[in-house]
Amino acid sequence: MTPILLSIATFMSTLSGGFFALKNQKWIKKIMGFTAGVIIGVVAFDLLPEIFKLISANNINSTIPMVALVVGFLVFHISEKLLLMHHAEEKQYGQHHHPQVGVLSAFALSGHSFLDGVGIGLGFQVNTTVGIAVAIAVIGHDFADGLNTVNLMLANKNKNSKAIKLLILDAIAPVLGVLSTRLFHLSTTNLVIYLGFFCGFLLYIGASDILPQAHEDGSTKTIIGLTILGTLFIFIVTRFA
Ligand SMILES: [Zn+2]
Numbered sequence: 001m002t003p004i005l006l007s008i009a010t011f012m013s014t015l016s017g018g019f020f021a022l023k024n025q026k027w028i029k030k031i032m033g034f035t036a037g038v039i040i041g042v043v044a045f046d047l048l049p050e051i052f053k054l055i056s057a058n059n060i061n062s063t064i065p066m067v068a069l070v071v072g073f074l075v076f077h078i079s080e081k082l083l084l085m086h087h088a089e090e091k092q093y094g095q096h097h098h099p100q101v102g103v104l105s106a107f108a109l110s111g112h113s114f115l116d117g118v119g120i121g122l123g124f125q126v127n128t129t130v131g132i133a134v135a136i137a138v139i140g141h142d143f144a145d146g147l148n149t150v151n152l153m154l155a156n157k158n159k160n161s162k163a164i165k166l167l168i169l170d171a172i173a174p175v176l177g178v179l180s181t182r183l184f185h186l187s188t189t190n191l192v193i194y195l196g197f198f199c200g201f202l203l204y205i206g207a208s209d210i211l212p213q214a215h216e217d218g219s220t221k222t223i224i225g226l227t228i229l230g231t232l233f234i235f236i237v238t239r240f241a
Contacts, residue, residue, distance in 0.1 A: 002124070002128065002131070002132075003120055003121055003124045003131060003135075003178050003181075004138070004175075004178060004179075005176040005180075006131075006132070006135040007117055007119060007120060007136020007174055007177075007178040008175065009135070009139050010099050010113075010116065010117065010120070010135070010138055010139050010142045010171075010174040010175070011086075011145045011171045011172065011174070011175055012171075013139045013142040013146070014113065014142045014143070014145055014146035014149075014167070014170050014171035014174070015146060015158025015167065015168075016143060016146065017019030017126045017142065017143035017145065017147040017148075017150075018065055018146035018148025018149055018150045018163075018164070018167035018170075018171075019146075020143075020146075020147055020153075021052060021146070021148075021150035021151050022148040022150055022160065022163070022164075027189055028147065028213050029213075029215075029216070029217060029223055030134060030214075030222060030223060030226055031143060032144060032210050032213055032214035033211070033212075033214040033215075033222075033223035033224070033226040033227045033230070034144075034226040034227065034229060034230040035141055035143065035144065035206075035210055035230065036206045036207070036210045036214060036227050036230065037139050037226065037227035037228060037229060037230020037231040037232075037233070037234075038137065038140045038213040038230040038231070038233065038234055039134065039140060039141060039202050039203075039205060039206030039210070039230075040203070040206050040207065040230075040231055041232075041233065041238075042133050042134075042137040042202065042234055042237055043134055043137075043199050043202050043203055043206070043232040044231075045234055045235050046129075046130075046133035046187040046234065046238050047130070047134070047195060047198070047202075050126065050133070050195065051065050051192060051195050051196060051199070053160075054126070054188065054191070054192050054195070055192060056225075058188050058189070058192075060188070060189055060192055064189070064192065064193060064196070065192045065193060065195060065196030065199075066196060067196070068192075068193045068194070068196030068197040068200065069197065069199045069200040069203075070200060071197060071200065071222050072196065072197035072198060072200025072201040072203075072204070073200035073201070073203055073204045074200075075200075075201075076200075076201055076204045077143050077204055077208065080146060080209070082110075083105065091140040091192045096117070100156075102152050102153045102155065102156025102157075102158050103153070103156075103162075103166065105152045105156075106149050106152050106153055106166040106169075106170065107169075108146060109149050109170055110149075110150070110166070110169050110170045110173045111173070112145070113142065113145055113170050113171075113173035113177070114137045114173040114174065114176060114177040114180075115177060115201075116142065116145075116173075116174045116177060117138075117173065117175060117176060117179075117180070117181075118177040118178070118180060118181055119138060119194075119198050119201075120134050120135045120138055120174070120178050120181075121177065121178045121179075121181025121182070122181055122186060122191065122194050122198075123135070123186060123195075123198075124132075125181065125186060125191060126183075126191050127129070128197065128237070129221060130195070132157040133238075134198065137202050138174065140203075141210060142171075142174065143206050144210050144239050145207070146167055146168060146170060146238070147236065149170045150162070150163045150164075150167055153166055153167075154231065155218070166189065177228065179183075182232055186194065193241075211227070214227070217220040222230070
């Protein structure tokens with residue numbers, strides 16, 4: 001039951017991110033600064049310690065989840081940079097817009113959001129603590145996912161109504177992802193590999209995606225302070241878990 005409830009929270013988070021983007025509210029950057037801190041905190045104080053526990057309890061080689069972590073980081077780094085390279089080449093042809101590029105990118109984001117949901121479901125297959133930790137990281141950054149979906153659509157000259165349709169798709173994707181994990185079970189070793197991969201993915205999203213976005217319009221002490229507060233928040237929460 002809990003994974004389903006948490007997936008509904010991801011749904012709300014994605015939607016509110018999208019509507020923030022449509023209304024262009026001022027404190028988006030502050031929320032993103034805080035979220036980046038939360039994600040780094042979840043990886044360091046919650047998921048990595050859980051990996052250490054699992055590998056020592058089950059005698060698993062520690063290199064395996066660490067390779068998965070680097071692969072998780074690089075897969076998202078490489079796919080994002082390849083997309084950007086394509087955008088840079090497009091600029092040589094002068095000012096022109098492709099609404100379908102916005103739609104395609106929004107679909108790619110929805111695929112990523114589906115994986116977010118799979119992440120939560122598999123987290124609960126490890127145990128409730130891991131499931132909740134993954135859900136916190138996902139709910140936090142899904143706000144940014146919703147925001148990016150709408151921004152991508154509007155930047156490529158799509159209508160508001162179409163942007164909202166893809167926003168709803170992006171919001172439903174993690175719910176479907178959670179549900180999909182009811183259909184299969186992973187062995188402990190595979191769960192450890194998945195946890196490593198998800199740590200790499202979250203580190204990339206936090207440090208290389210959300211943090212730069214938070215500082216896009218200039219850095220302020222408030223944003224920097226909120227990032228530190230985000231990491232402290234998770235440090236304190238995990239002391240009581
Ligand atoms: Zn996401």
